[in-house]
Amino acid sequence: MTDTRNPAHLRERHRSEKIFRFAGLGAITLAIAFLGTLLVSITLSGYSAFQQTRIQLDITLPADPESASYQDLVKQALRATFPDVSQRRSKKELYALVSTGAAYEVHQFARANPARAGTELEIWLTASDNVDMLIKGKVLVDDEAAVRRLSDRQISWIEQLTTANRLEKQFNSNFFSNGDSREPEVSGIAAALAGSFFSLIICLILAFPLGVMAAIYLEEFAPKTWLTSLIEVNINNLAAVPSIVFGLLGLAIFLNLFELPRSAPLVGGMVLALMTMPTIIITGRASLKAVPPSIREAALAIGASKVHSVFHHVLPLAMPGVLTGTIIGMARAIGETAPLLMIGMVAFIVDVPKGILDPATALPVQVFLWADSPERAFEERTAATIIILLVFLMAMNLVAVILRRKFETRW
């Protein structure tokens, strides 16, 4: 036995405790600093995507919304705003101020408001990505003209429009209502969001009941033999398998054998379910194990069957833990791209999917595709999509924490 009253020894012990505390504190500070840097840099480069530059033009809507060339209407309106532009080359530069999607926006407006047919109106149209980048300061006006994507003439037009209050940054509704586009200014995350939503629903519907059932059987009913321990080891192995492998499995079984459609959220959800299920089984078993045996014994003692004792007493008490595990598994699934590559969900999807069989993509895939695009304006949209993805992740983890706090029983 060491003498605790020995002052030198005591000092030594206090010193090592202090070192340990500082090391722990240091580790946490470092982790928070990294997380903070990530969040700050993504927010700084992404927040500007929630606004979009728009230009106000006077357009006379045609009497019949389906017969007119809206491209020509937008061009006419631009020429009317700047009547002194006459050369072919400068006209082309003038037309490049608004997005190629602007004609489509006028068409949509005319369709939605048949009462306004034939009248003149002032309408805000999406400006092109080059104008948007200039207004947001991502391209500098004082760069040499040769390296800018906007000419001196275009910049003077932008200045005129700004002083006439016909050019301003507005909330970017396109970003939330549109599918993907090769024109950054009209591209949006609606298709990816819907695809992620459908995939996660399928994943939940498949993985949750199967995972919970497997956990209950293995923990409560299965005899402890070499076979069950083999299964247990393999479930743990499965949880550590790289996600791309599940994608290959999905390609071989769901697409080639079952002949399910490519790029469908149904298949995406099934692949993600395979990936999430081991997590649910493992956490499910852990929380079932945490329910004290006295509960089971009490139920059995007053005559309940084994099934009754499990479903009426043990499972409800273990549910907070099971749900926490499920949500954490789903939160991992929402950020996966690798398994989706193999089943064709890494794709350019314009139409927002309406069901689980429509071609779709997912939020992290949208990040991947935009990060690889040359246009400058996609940079902020990539960051903005990451923000949306992070918000979802945080919300899901928050729900997990709340569930645990609210329903957790301490023994």
Next chain:
Amino acid sequence: MLKRTHTLATISALAILIAGSFSGAAIARDQIRIVGSSTVFPFAASVAEQFGKTTSFKTPVVESTGSGGGLKLFCAGIGERHPDITNASRRIKTSEVKRCASNGITDITEVKVGFDGIVLANTRSARNAKPFQLTLRDVFLALAKDVPIAEGKTTANAYETWQDVNPGLPAVKIEVFGPPPTSGTRDAFVELAMEGGCKSFGWVKALKKQDKRAYKALCHTIREDGAYVEAGENDNLIVKKLVANPNALGIFGFSFLDQNADKVQGSKIGNKAPTFENISSGAYPISRALYFYVKQAHIKTIPGVAEYLSEFVSEHAFGPDGYLADKGLIPMSNKERRDWRTRVKSNARLVM
């Protein structure tokens, strides 16, 4: 508590129902499916988007799988389960045509889209940052694993600065960010730039006839001592690294130079700058042709394929003033475009 059990049972019943009811269900496809090269992807996606907006057909689904992966999917068979079109940043190989034929795909329409230039660029922002003036031989000598020293003799590449390679170049350390071997851009760079410089040695050119393997090993192998840095498939990342590192050069596609002209500048190769005009005329030496391939059997069965084709080969798409040129595609000459358009209209079959 009983209610919870019921919910659980309902959910699992639903799951089994959904999982069961869709297996083997074949749904008639009314949407074009395109796979293939990530280089052609932005152009194909632009055409698909335009096609979806201006016609009554659904917008085609464009997947980015890489040229080889796309051709593999394309050649797997005929029918709704298989893609209609595949994009490629190189021409289809004889082995792939055979593979297609063995799966019943004998009638293929080939369409050449245009060109893509590969540039070597450095940052514009650093002090006295000037564009490099290189020749293909400089590029080869700077980046090859082994370099020729005398007739029939080679040695491990020991060049450290550009000045070592060519006294006319600046005394700057050789550091080049480029794509990894899995990338199509890398293949094209090796074939056009490296081999181009390699062939400029007379005896190496003669070697091609005698020993093709030795020739390939010499001309196609990139050094692995840190002078060439594999920077991943993402070209935006390479642009960012160039801005951070004023001495480095980067290898990427022309559209990234076009979009980032305020940050990086392309090196002149053989005294030709990588401009739209120079690549289009063929004066700039490192450029490759882009293609896509269509199953003729699907033109009849999948609605919209013929219309998509005519949209792609129209002047307002792949012409010199078309929207694809705005995206960085280098158009073909007037005559070539006319020829390809006629071939598409007449459903000409691919002949190797």
